[in-house]
Amino acid sequence: MSHLRSGAHSPAPVDPVEAALLSRAQTGDQLAFGQLYSLHKKRIYSLCLRMAGDTAEAEDLTQEIFLQLHRKISTFRGDAAFSTWLHRLAVNVVLMQLRKKGLAITPMDETAQNAQEGKSSSPLSFQDLTLTGSIDRLTLERAIGDLAAGYRIIFVLHDIEGYEHSEIAAMLDCSVGNCKSQLHKARLKLRAALRGLSLQETRS
Amino acid sequence: MREDAKAMSCEDFQNQLAEWVGSSERPAPHPHLQHCARCRALLADLEKIAEAARELFPVTDPPDRLWEQIESAIRRESSSATAD
Numbered sequence: 001m002s003h004l005r006s007g008a009h010s011p012a013p014v015d016p017v018e019a020a021l022l023s024r025a026q027t028g029d030q031l032a033f034g035q036l037y038s039l040h041k042k043r044i045y046s047l048c049l050r051m052a053g054d055t056a057e058a059e060d061l062t063q064e065i066f067l068q069l070h071r072k073i074s075t076f077r078g079d080a081a082f083s084t085w086l087h088r089l090a091v092n093v094v095l096m097q098l099r100k101k102g103l104a105i106t107p108m109d110e111t112a113q114n115a116q117e118g119k120s121s122s123p124l125s126f127q128d129l130t131l132t133g134s135i136d137r138l139t140l141e142r143a144i145g146d147l148a149a150g151y152r153i154i155f156v157l158h159d160i161e162g163y164e165h166s167e168i169a170a171m172l173d174c175s176v177g178n179c180k181s182q183l184h185k186a187r188l189k190l191r192a193a194l195r196g197l198s199l200q201e202t203r204s
Numbered sequence: 205m206r207e208d209a210k211a212m213s214c215e216d217f218q219n220q221l222a223e224w225v226g227s228s229e230r231p232a233p234h235p236h237l238q239h240c241a242r243c244r245a246l247l248a249d250l251e252k253i254a255e256a257a258r259e260l261f262p263v264t265d266p267p268d269r270l271w272e273q274i275e276s277a278i279r280r281e282s283s284s285a286t287a288d
Contacts, residue, residue, distance in 0.1 A: 041270075042262045042263075045264055046263060046264050058266075059266060063274050067274065067278065070278050134252075135252060137256075137260060137263075155257070160260050180222040180223065187225065191250065
């Protein structure tokens with residue numbers, strides 16, 4: 001992991017309250033399942049919102065993730081922290097649903113991408129302006145939401161959720177090099193978008 | 205510092221940025237940055253973006269009605285499984 005978030009990927013200490021809920025939910029206790037939902041809904045919904053970039057889609061995805069969780073919760077054996085297991089389940093559901101919708105989420109190879117974007121692989125041109133001051137959260141969230149799905153997913157998984165390139169490459173069925181290249185392009189697009197938003201705010 | 209690193213083109217430097225940004229493994233300062241203001245600005249911006257992204261935490265609660273929808277869907281699944 002390049003960095004850790006809220007214990008989502010690291011072996012977190014076992015929370016006795018969550019462990020008890022999990023144990024009850026695994027035996028079919030719906031009340032306990034509802035309490036597990038309450039504990040994890042914010043993290044899962046935020047993940048869906050960032051990956052899908054749309055609230056209606058994020059709600060559908062969150063519903064599908066908790067339905068899948070309900071079907072599979074009895075198979076959780078505690079090999080990883082529950083939050084890690086649930087997070088991975090959530091990412092897989094989101095990727096599967098986006099694929100079903102025909103969104104291009106797997107990075108194209110460089111040649112195809114350059115041809116489609118009408119660009120060569122030469123260094124990017126620069127404006128004189130650079131980002132000034134700190135980047136506020138809402139502005140960044142907005143710029144991430146505006147990225148094309150393929151760029152957005154890699155940026156969210158790596159830079160926000162903390163997955164390694166090798167993990168993302170396996171999820172997206174692409175090479176590690178391609179994943180790195182796509183992340184770099186995503187960051188460049190965010191930079192351009194943030195500059196644009198910053199200019200708009202200055203002018204308004 | 206190696207002379208070939210100092211003479212590195214912007215393109216070569218930028219090709220390595222994907223590895224360095226957000227990583228603690230970047231050797232700093234890279235000699236190319238000493239004489240290239242554009243790449244310095246690019247690197248500073250990309251690191252600022254990566255840092256801001258790391259500070260984004262789950263912040264949004266789903267609407268309350270979503271749990272009701274999930275509960276209904278679970279009930280439908282359970283009753284159809286029983287019927288089967």
